[in-house]
Amino acid sequence: KDTVLVADFINNTGDEVFDVALKHALSVQLAQSPFLNLFMDEKVKETLRFMGRKPDEKLTREVAREIGQRQGLKAVIVGRIDRIESNYSISLQAVNSVTGDTFGDTFTEAKGKEQVLQALGRASTEFRKKLGESLSSIEKFNKPIQDATTSSLDALKAYSLGREQSTRKGNPTEALALYKHAVELDPNFALAYVGVATLYANKGDAELATENAEKAFHLIDRISEPERFSVWFTYHFLVKADVEKAIETLKTARQTYPHNPHTVNNLAVCYGSIGQFEAALNSTQEALNLDPRNISAQVNSAELQLRFSRFKEAKD
Numbered sequence: 001k002d003t004v005l006v007a008d009f010i011n012n013t014g015d016e017v018f019d020v021a022l023k024h025a026l027s028v029q030l031a032q033s034p035f036l037n038l039f040m041d042e043k044v045k046e047t048l049r050f051m052g053r054k055p056d057e058k059l060t061r062e063v064a065r066e067i068g069q070r071q072g073l074k075a076v077i078v079g080r081i082d083r084i085e086s087n088y089s090i091s092l093q094a095v096n097s098v099t100g101d102t103f104g105d106t107f108t109e110a111k112g113k114e115q116v117l118q119a120l121g122r123a124s125t126e127f128r129k130k131l132g133e134s135l136s137s138i139e140k141f142n143k144p145i146q147d148a149t150t151s152s153l154d155a156l157k158a159y160s161l162g163r164e165q166s167t168r169k170g171n172p173t174e175a176l177a178l179y180k181h182a183v184e185l186d187p188n189f190a191l192a193y194v195g196v197a198t199l200y201a202n203k204g205d206a207e208l209a210t211e212n213a214e215k216a217f218h219l220i221d222r223i224s225e226p227e228r229f230s231v232w233f234t235y236h237f238l239v240k241a242d243v244e245k246a247i248e249t250l251k252t253a254r255q256t257y258p259h260n261p262h263t264v265n266n267l268a269v270c271y272g273s274i275g276q277f278e279a280a281l282n283s284t285q286e287a288l289n290l291d292p293r294n295i296s297a298q299v300n301s302a303e304l305q306l307r308f309s310r311f312k313e314a315k316d
Contacts (some may be wrong), residue, residue, distance in 0.1 A: 001075035068097025
């Protein structure tokens, strides 16, 4: 149940398409494991600010290790890609945040650029074994990268840049444009539709949010297990207004991935929407136990405390 941080890929190929795409693809693969808790982008941004660095600074091995030390993370995951003529070599290793010692070293090769994502998928599976995850767990939660994301490196690059604009740089307008470009490059890129739907929902455009959430739902077989729960919740809650089904989905997600604060915070939203305010408050507290600085959970908790006339707690 350890928390790890995925650093930016070391790209020695000279091809910028790999700069952000491979890191995101690796994160999607590792996030499928119920036994690994990935340090979230929002927390990375916050920690960099405390360190006196820019919130969108590149996560080199050294910067990532410093974040790991400050946050008490078990390890930093470092990936590297090199080019040898027309072939590519990919390596993954875990670095102890405190000592700098490495473990779980994994190496694989790709015969050509079009095989890089598949090679990274093989490497991440082997890497999970070396980190101690059971074979049965890996077999159950191991959708191939090209199915969980996209087979198009250019679409993955656009989506990954959109994620950076949304979570690290706080620029939803640019993020939306990049997500839209990703689905232009690959109309079957389900995760990109999720991104589009989420940003439209945040803007209050229910019609476009619903349209893109439906597209994501119809491509649900092309999403990894953690993201699938997110799509199910969005579809049932936003599109179908079926709160009970949304709650059922979130409860299953909480059992499978118990360290995700967004799941229980979404549960609070569902409970609040049907007037179960005590259950909603308990869920926000659970989210804050997992992530004490989760702004959304703090806001939800304050609003719920006001409903119970607990003014001091709401003010705190």
